[in-house]
Amino acid sequence: MPEAPDTPAALDATAPSRTSRERAKARRRADLLTAAARLFAAEGFDAARLEDIGAAAGVSGPAVYRHFAGKAAVLAEILETASSGLLEGGHDAVRDLAPGAESLRALIAFHADFAVDNRDVIRVQDRDMSSLPAADRTAIARVQRRYIELWAAHLRHLHPGEDHATAVFRAQAVLGMLNSTPHSVRRTPSDRSARRQALTSMAWAAASAPLRPAAPVVA
Structure with missing residues (x-):
């Protein structure tokens, strides 16, 4: 969970690693969206699969569900x-x-x-x-x-x-x-x-x- 706004990050030893994870998650989400746009454009929404989107972004198909509820x-x-x-x-x-x-x-x-x-x-x-x-x-x-x-x-x-x-x-x-x-x-x-x-x-x-x-x- 994100820190409460009034919690100084310097007082939380886990804050730097959590912030790093959040940045990595945001990058992965952006990569998935870019890969999805490329696949949807090339194949059409109906033909593209979540597994293909994940593979294009370097993640497994099930891992896509950590970011999106579905296609x-x-x-x-x-x-x-x-x-x-x-x-x-x-x-x-x-x-x-x-x-x-x-x-x-x-x-x-x-x-x-x-x-x-x-x-x-x-x-x-x-x-x-x-x-x-x-x-x-x-x-x-x-x-x-x-x-x-x-x-x-x-x-x-x-x-x-x-x-x-x-x-x-x-x-x-x-x-x-x-x-x-x-x-x-x-x-x-x-x-x-x-x-x-x-x-x-x-x-x-x-x-x-x-x-x-x-x-x-x-x-």
Whole structure:
């Protein structure tokens, strides 16, 4: 059990070793999540087994249960962590920046970094979200909606003539482009770097371009 907050660690001879164990447990949990994301992305949630996840992270299948109640709990934590990290990181990226163009450029740069480094998570999100229990899907979707709303708020500053629904639509389109990385970016550092630059340029073009009415259909 963790120490009570008012217990000085220096007075507990077991504190250093317990802290070390906790750090090792956190690292192992992170390794399991990384291995699971890779396997889910490659094989699909249904096909991947807990034993395979454990083996990929260097632990036995039963040992995975020391960290997660089951495979659905692993999937939920992957997607919850990603969604919460995007929302928090997005707010951090625009903190103290002017609303509109300056903040949108920061959001694009932030999300591009996420996208090129988390191809597996994006693929899992796109394909396996439906495998989660309804309560987990609802909670994750709520966080994701708040992230989209953050983008939409700055898009409305950039395009004051557009309504909220249009800003949300544009935000989703730009994020969809940035999230194309599972199909367009290889894992090599050089390719990630080159593709990131292209993604940010295209995303800014999509975010900043005025929307023109559709041309009338000529019979």
